[in-house]
Amino acid sequence: MADLSPAFLPALEGIATAVEARLEAVLPPVEGPEHRLLAAMRYAVLGGGKRLRPFLTVATADMFGVPRAQSLQAAAAVELLHTYSLVHDDLPAMDDDALRRGQPTVHVKFDEAVAILVGDALLTMAFELLADARLHPDARVRVQMVQALAQAAGPQGMVAGQAIDLAVSHDEADLAAITRLQQMKTGAVIGFCCAAGALLGAATEEQRLALKAYAHDLGLAFQITDDVLDVTGNATQLGKSPGKDMAAGKATFVALLGLEQARQQAAMLGDQASQHLEIFGERAKLLRDLAAFAVVREF
């Protein structure tokens, strides 16, 4: 595993700050009877999270010289989508989580109805942002982006992964089943982030495929590390309640592989992710750092 370059954490923070400003701009507080919905949307979206998906989107687009105004629009869309999925996943009928990003979850802070509507509104806005001319002057790029996000998030992607996670018998699930589930549940949207950067950057087919392979391995490395942190992390660092998957008897990568082998597998996938980026040379430094960070992070 390569060391993180000194530029990585400042770059992560810089992009987080920039995307935060864009999210703040698209979620202005409002007066009137819809005040509470917008307040809850702002509560869910602003002021928290690692913003890894925005980072991945912007860092990929940066390699192609895409203007930040464009890549931050895509990054804001994917962060709205990600936040919607967290708000709905945390609901009592789903994972029933009380803590997220170090704060009470939306249904705890507000109520369940508001949390359902917050998720619905954020999902809707994600598509609105991608259809906006800020994303790209060519409408063909914008519709491709809408389609790509819908496919990553819809019933062949994230939503299906979540449904399978709830429906599957975790006693009987094997490594292949869990890998497929996680590829749908979290991998598809991570793949979208790289695809979005490539699309904005008019990447060649070779570059697009390299980024797709990178995103695939990155997503798995990231998820395996999440499973490790669910066992080894603490609530303060994670900003969410650890130990829940284990307590629920879920077939996580740690449950299937054991802690040490899961760690090794994540490290191997992180390295492998970086190797897919050879064709980009030094330009891919931040993406390689991200692959290393996905594995060594403690939050």
Add this chain to the structure above:
Amino acid sequence: MADLSPAFLPALEGIATAVEARLEAVLPPVEGPEHRLLAAMRYAVLGGGKRLRPFLTVATADMFGVPRAQSLQAAAAVELLHTYSLVHDDLPAMDDDALRRGQPTVHVKFDEAVAILVGDALLTMAFELLADARLHPDARVRVQMVQALAQAAGPQGMVAGQAIDLAVSHDEADLAAITRLQQMKTGAVIGFCCAAGALLGAATEEQRLALKAYAHDLGLAFQITDDVLDVTGNATQLGKSPGKDMAAGKATFVALLGLEQARQQAAMLGDQASQHLEIFGERAKLLRDLAAFAVVREF
């Protein structure tokens, strides 16, 4: 109020059948662990409902000679969106309804988690359908459609209307507040249907504004009639439980105006809706019928 033309009900049924076929095509049953999600999506979407929004979309587009393959794609998208809103609105944390379209609601037939995910998936697919080249060969039209639907359904439209409906003090709500609420909650998407037909048909500004005015009055006439039927209808005809708004002490149009004045107001709005269509002459026959039907229907 004009009489319904004999062509109306067959036309309504014909478009319902055609949109059903399109919905069936975009929601194929699947094998594997995601089977249950897709089965629940099909349960929610197929085989029921008046399909008034698809009718409005297709009938508007027909006036401009838009190919049915295109208008049915828009109609399928709006019906997926409408169904998502019903599935989420029926959840225990929202309106807590057990009956919809004459069948158990999705969370009753399956469970709450599945119902949340079904709504999320249908909303996502609605945007996917609008981004698809089937809708229109010009990507600019497709992004405009995505934006229009997002605005109608998002935190300035339907979702905000639903949030206000849950948050507002119905004891204090007056006619202006309820009209605004309903304009957001149901009117915005009805407006989208007409806007979609106009957009596909490359309508002139004058035509677009006439259709917008029509949709505004139609939406209100429709909603007032819904409130009337909540008092006078029965579960078999309605396919949902009547009397709930009244029992919950909601500030419906009937509660504010009384039954007779609400009926008169709906009839007046239905007439007024039709009058906005004068510039279309005989071409607008079905839309005028729809305005009449919105008021005289018993389901």
